[in-house]
Amino acid sequence: MASQSPAQRTVFLHVGMHKTASTYIQRRLRKNRSLLKKNGFLLPPRRKIDKELFDNILTENWDSWRRWLKRAKAKNCDLIVSHEALSRLLYQATFDGKIPRGVWLARKLRSCGWKLKVIGFIRDQESYLNSRYTQLVKRLKVRNDFTTYVKDAMEGNTISECDLITLFGWLHGRNKIDRAMIPYGINRNQNGQKFNKKPDPFEQLAEAILLPKSITDKCVQTRLQNQQPGRLGVALALEVNNYLTQNHPEALESHWEQLYECIERIAVMQGWTAEPFNGLNIALRQIIRSRYETSNAEFCRCFWPKTTWDELFNDSRRLSTAIDQEKETESSNAEIKACRNRVINDSLPTKAIIKLPQ
DSSP, rough: OOOOOOOOOOOEEEEEOTTTHEEEEEEEEHHEEEEEHTTTTEESSSSHHHHHHHHHHTTOOOOHHHHHHHHHHHHTTTEEEEEETHHHHSSOOOOOOBBBBHHHHHHHHHHHEEEEEEEEEEEEEHHHHHHHHHHHHHHHSSSSSSSHHHHHHSSSSTTTOEEEEEEEGTEEEEEEEEEEEEEEEOOOOOOOOSSSOOOHHHHHHHHTTTTHHHTTTOOOOOOOOOOOHHHHHHHHHHHHHHHHHHHHHHHHHHHHHHHHHHHHHHHHHHHHGGGGOOOOOOHHHHHHHHHHHHHHHHHHHHHHHHHHHHHOOOOOSOOHHHHHHHHHHHTHHHHHHHHHHHHHHHOGGGGGGOOOOO
């Protein structure tokens, strides 16, 4: 077990971003919770507790944090808290509008004798928006086409905020708050140095919390990431969402979880997961890059001064053509509508079954 003085004890806050293997990291942390505790790292056993701590920051309520700091201190452990939506919460102003919530948290921790280290995983906006769109469509939270979704996101202040200075600029110059900004999904570190292979996000987190490699190597594995429903799975989710929004919005609101779980099952059974959704084409990709170019350069100056954005995130990603995808979707239109009816019939309780067109 770690042997530290109270003044040295640290809260490690894993803040996402979204779509940077956060679920994988959280599952693996919890799967190895006992091993981590033996080596000086305490983390809540269930996601709902992380959410409770998240909500306490939002409401500026210290009760849950006080309890978990007390538990960690009693076990002579550092505390690990992980929630991907923290990246979107911590930059927002407190109720009095004077400081970001992340600064509020750091000050509260310091008053209790604790330090704060923020760990973020950084993804290029093109691949982030493509992946986030897929997730939100699958969960029936978005029903716009990809181009409209991207334009809305680029205007800012949405659940898909990905301007890095907006998200993390509050950390710059806060010398009392430690931080680790980790490039996601590439074989380079924040100094531009190459790895022999694509790094494992959990191992990168373990390095950031100073977990000895000998302990990291003992940590049990778990599944790497959530499975994308594929191009046709996205088309099916949009069809279900738009139909119910227009005709039976109350059914969508009450049963969206059952609906999206059914969409996932069908996507797997039909083999759609083998063809991932990719809404990017060359023109749209350039629009996204141009929108975030200045912010990304500033982010590198603040957090990755030894490298540039283009050195880390190059142009090697495969692009699709929107025209080809539209043609293929049209040819599958009858199949998608048949699956839509199946999703609705299989997901809604008998008393909520609605009459569907053929």
